Amino acid sequence: MADLEPDGITAQTTDEGLVSATRHGARDLTQGPITRTLIAFMLPALGSSVLQALNGSINTIWIGRLLGEDALAATSNATTVMFLMLSFVFGFGMASTILIGQAFGRRDIDGARRTIGTAFAAFGVVAIILSAIGWLFAPQILHALATPASIVPLALAYLRVIFIGLPAALMLTMLMMALRGSGDSLTPLYFMALSVVLDSGLNPFLINGIGPFPRMGIAGSATATMIANYAALAALIATVYLRDLPLRLRRGELAYLRPSPAILRTIVGKGLPMGLQMIAVSASAMTMFSLVNRQGVATTAAFGVALQLWTYVQMPAMAVGAAVSTMVAQNIGANQWDRVGRVTRSGVLITLSITGVMVVLLALADQAVLALFLGSDSPAMPIARHIQLLGTWGYLLFGVTMVLFGTMRANGAVVVPLLILAFGLLPVRLGFASIMQHYIGADALWLSLPVASLSNLALATIYYLRGTWKRQSMIAS
Structure with a gap:
C-alpha cells in the first residue's frame, strides 16, 4: 500500500507491530x-x-x-x-x-x-x-x-x-x-x-x-x-x-x-452519536426516578436497590456488545464479511446465555441478594422483589440489541442506532410508564423497561436485516 498522506487514513502495512501485538497479549480477531x-x-x-x-x-x-x-x-x-x-x-x-x-x-x-x-x-x-x-x-x-x-x-x-x-x-x-x-x-x-x-x-x-x-x-x-x-x-x-x-x-x-483533520472528523462525527446514546440512557433513568419518587420512600429505596442489581445484570451485554464491535471492525478491515454475521450470531448466543443465567439466579435468590442492601424486615423488601421480577428479564432483549448495535457501529452506522435507542427509552418507555399507570398502577413503571427493550430490539433487528448499514463507512469523506 502507498505511504499515508498527512490527512489520510490508509497507511503502509507493517508486520512488526502485529508480531509485537500477538507477543504481548493482543489477539488477531480475524482468525x-x-x-x-x-x-x-x-x-x-x-x-x-x-x-x-x-x-x-x-x-x-x-x-x-x-x-x-x-x-x-x-x-x-x-x-x-x-x-x-x-x-x-x-x-x-x-x-x-x-x-x-x-x-x-x-x-x-x-x-x-x-x-x-x-x-x-x-x-x-x-x-x-x-x-x-x-x-x-x-x-x-x-x-x-x-x-x-x-x-x-x-x-x-x-x-x-x-x-x-x-x-x-x-x-x-x-x-x-x-x-x-x-x-x-x-x-x-x-x-x-x-x-x-x-x-x-x-x-x-x-x-x-x-x-x-x-x-x-x-x-x-x-x-x-x-x-x-x-x-x-x-x-x-x-x-x-x-x-x-x-x-x-x-x-x-x-x-x-x-x-489529522480527516481522522478527527471521523472520531467526532461517529463518536458524538454514540456518546448521545449514553445521554439518552441517563435522561431516561433520571425521568424514571421522578416518576418513582411519587410512589413513596419505600418504593424509591426498592427501585434504587433494583438499579444496583441491574447494573451487574447488564454488564455481560455491554461487554459482549463492545467485544463484538471490535471483532467485527477487525474483520471489516480485513474484508472478511463472511465472518461478520457469524460473529454477530455468536455474540447473541453468548449474551443470551450469560444474561439468562444471571436472570434465573437472581429470581431464585432474590431475597438473599436484596438483603445485602435492605434489612430482611424492611418494608422495601417485598417491593424490590416485585420490581426485579417484573423488570429484570428485559435485559435479555437489551443484550441482543447491544450486540446488533455493536455490529452496525463497527461499520460506521451510528445515527440510526441512536434514534432507535432514544425512541425506545424516551417516548416508548416514559409514555408507557405514564399512561399505563392509570390502568395497572406502579407495575407500569417496572414493565416499562422490558417494553422499551422489546421496541428497541424489534427496530434494531429490522435495520440489521435490511442490511443498509453495510453501505456505511467509518472513514470521513
Whole structure:
C-alpha cells in the first residue's frame, strides 16, 4: 500500500507491530474459532466493568460509613456530572476503537498509530479545558442540578477535586478502549485493577487522616480517585513503551500527535452519536426516578436497590456488545464479511446465555441478594422483589440489541442506532410508564423497561436485516 498522506487514513502495512501485538497479549480477531475467540476477548473487558462497578460500591460504603448520608448525597450529584463527561468520551473512544480495529484488520499498524495520536492529543486538550471550566463553574453546575443547599459545601469540595482528576480519568478510559481495538483486552484489565486497588485502598486513609495522610473528609475520597487515575494512566503509558506495544509512538511517529483533520472528523462525527446514546440512557433513568419518587420512600429505596442489581445484570451485554464491535471492525478491515454475521450470531448466543443465567439466579435468590442492601424486615423488601421480577428479564432483549448495535457501529452506522435507542427509552418507555399507570398502577413503571427493550430490539433487528448499514463507512469523506 502507498505511504499515508498527512490527512489520510490508509497507511503502509507493517508486520512488526502485529508480531509485537500477538507477543504481548493482543489477539488477531480475524482468525480462529469465532465463539472461542470472542469469549476469550470479552471476558477481560467484562472483568474491567465488574471492577469499576465494585470500586464505586466500595467507595460508596466508605463515604456512607465514615461521613454519613449528606456526604453520600453530595457524591451522587458529582457522579451525575462525571457520567455525562464519560458518556461523550465513551463515544469518541468507541469511534477510535473501531478505527484502530479496522486498521489492525487490514494490517495497517501505521494507520492505527495515527488514530491513537490524533485521539490522545485532541481529546487530551479537550479534557484539560473541561477540567478548568468545571473547576471554575462547579457552583453553577451544582445549582443547575438543584443540589439541596445543605449539601452544597460537601458537593462542591468533592466535585472540584474530581474535575482536577478529570483529564486522567478521560484519557485512561480512551487509552484502554484503544488497546482493546488492537485486540488487547488483558492490559486494560490489569490497569483497571491497579486503579481500583489504589482508589478503594486510599479512601479511608484520606477521608479520616490515618497515619501520615491529612484528614480531608469528602475531598479525601475524590483525591483518592484522582491519585488512582493519574497513577494508572502514567503506569499504562509506561507499560505501552516498556513492552513496545503496537500503539506506541516513537521518533517520527510523534508527529501523529498533531491531529489529522480527516481522522478527527471521523472520531467526532461517529463518536458524538454514540456518546448521545449514553445521554439518552441517563435522561431516561433520571425521568424514571421522578416518576418513582411519587410512589413513596419505600418504593424509591426498592427501585434504587433494583438499579444496583441491574447494573451487574447488564454488564455481560455491554461487554459482549463492545467485544463484538471490535471483532467485527477487525474483520471489516480485513474484508472478511463472511465472518461478520457469524460473529454477530455468536455474540447473541453468548449474551443470551450469560444474561439468562444471571436472570434465573437472581429470581431464585432474590431475597438473599436484596438483603445485602435492605434489612430482611424492611418494608422495601417485598417491593424490590416485585420490581426485579417484573423488570429484570428485559435485559435479555437489551443484550441482543447491544450486540446488533455493536455490529452496525463497527461499520460506521451510528445515527440510526441512536434514534432507535432514544425512541425506545424516551417516548416508548416514559409514555408507557405514564399512561399505563392509570390502568395497572406502579407495575407500569417496572414493565416499562422490558417494553422499551422489546421496541428497541424489534427496530434494531429490522435495520440489521435490511442490511443498509453495510453501505456505511467509518472513514470521513
